[in-house]
Amino acid sequence: xxxxxxxxxGDCPFCNRYSKFRQLQxxxxxxxxxxxxxxxxxxxxxxxxxxxxxxxxxxxxxxxLQGIEAIRYLDTVCSFKGFFFKIQKYVFHNSFLAKIVYxxxxxxxxxxxxxxxxKRNFR
Numbered sequence: 001x002x003x004x005x006x007x008x009x010g011d012c013p014f015c016n017r018y019s020k021f022r023q024l025q026x027x028x029x030x031x032x033x034x035x036x037x038x039x040x041x042x043x044x045x046x047x048x049x050x051x052x053x054x055x056x057x058x059x060x061x062x063x064x065l066q067g068i069e070a071i072r073y074l075d076t077v078c079s080f081k082g083f084f085f086k087i088q089k090y091v092f093h094n095s096f097l098a099k100i101v102y103x104x105x106x107x108x109x110x111x112x113x114x115x116x117x118x119k120r121n122f123r
Contacts, residue, residue, distance in 0.1 A: 010034030
């Protein structure tokens, strides 16, 4: 069985929720890591930027996938059930839609991180 590492931004509420889906861990030998605490991903490719999305490392194949490609890979390896995952598969397997939707997610992530880090200023 392939050993797969999923590195996500532990400070991002969206990344945290996605990485914790039980179906992810049931379909492949997946290890979850907060990319801010575990920097192993930098050993595979020092040019990776966490702001570009989740990082998926398939150890046996020496593959490093990030963002849209990482989600596409998980969609092809895993057979997720549920309406949300059907929409996800449709969107992320359409290059045009994937770029638009992923861009929206990245913007939402930046806003969430900004408000999370600056919430003390709003009290």
